[in-house]
Amino acid sequence: MTATKSAKRAMTKPEAKRFITALAEANPEAESELVFTDVFSLLMSVVLSAQATDKSVNKATPALFHDAPDPAAMVALGEEGIARHIKTIGLWRAKARNVFKLSQQLLEKHGGEVPSDRKSLEALAGVGRKTASVVMNVAFGEDAMAVDTHIFRIGNRTGLAPGKTPRAVEEGLIERIPRDMLRPAHHWLILHGRYICLARAPQCERCPGYDPCLYPDKSAIKAQRGEAP
Known part of the structure; x- marks a missing residue:
């Protein structure tokens, strides 16, 4: 069997x-077991949760979001600074790169705001269809x-x-x-x-x-x- x-x-x-x-x-x-306070922290948490448990993400993100609560602060923290916060999460090096680049993209293309449409979300670093669907569902109330x-x-x-x-x-x-x-x-x-x-x-x-x-x-x-x- x-x-x-x-x-x-x-x-x-x-x-x-x-x-x-x-x-x-x-x-x-x-409801989602990820801990987040706004759309930005939700998006970051979902990106970090790829091939990792929500529990491991929730342990790492409080300190990360304290130091970098928005895209500008995340970019200022830098890739290495992000990496120091998420070393306990699987694939942390690649995720640090994605979080840094994603935050840059939000500033450069979306005025620091998380877009609500699938096409724009999936164009962000580290965001695939599944991640976009979670954000659309949880943050924007879409039937995704x-x-x-x-x-x-x-x-x-x-x-x-x-x-x-x-x-x-x-x-x-x-x-x-x-x-x-x-x-x-x-x-x-x-x-x-x-x-x-x-x-x-x-x-x-x-x-x-x-x-x-x-x-x-x-x-x-x-x-x-x-x-x-």
Whole structure:
């Protein structure tokens, strides 16, 4: 039995609604676990969180944002100064370069403000589609769906939105999740993948979306842990 097995078909829209509604009822106040105070600190935190945990980012950013609370201060701090603050985060050298360059770009092209549109966001150093989607969703209230490793896994494992690429999963989610639930679904799915639908050991016995989930091994996992399927 492998925890990475995928569903044999995609959920229907009614099934997807049942699944998302179950996650919503289990965690109605779901929100980003990154600590930030404004759009700039959110963008910086999301850039720093690539291939790193939110926990590691939250440990490093208070001192960084104290010394550099805005793009001008971040540029003044310099790449080496930024690097000193984030050495505990994975890929810190590349991230220090990106944060420095990104801050320069905000000053030179956007008057020191974080842009709200996808094209402008993705033109910034270190910002890809996922990062742009997070900022659009959290900061600007857009119905953007950021597909990280957790959401990619859930989309395929449960049948919610099967796809071979993050973009394919994103499109499937947008198609199946009710529009009025799309924005908060980003948080419900990430936290579900982080704490329940784990990569190697999915906690099916704790899953609020167990019934509509199409994961082939869910009954076996539940039975293995002493629960009735």
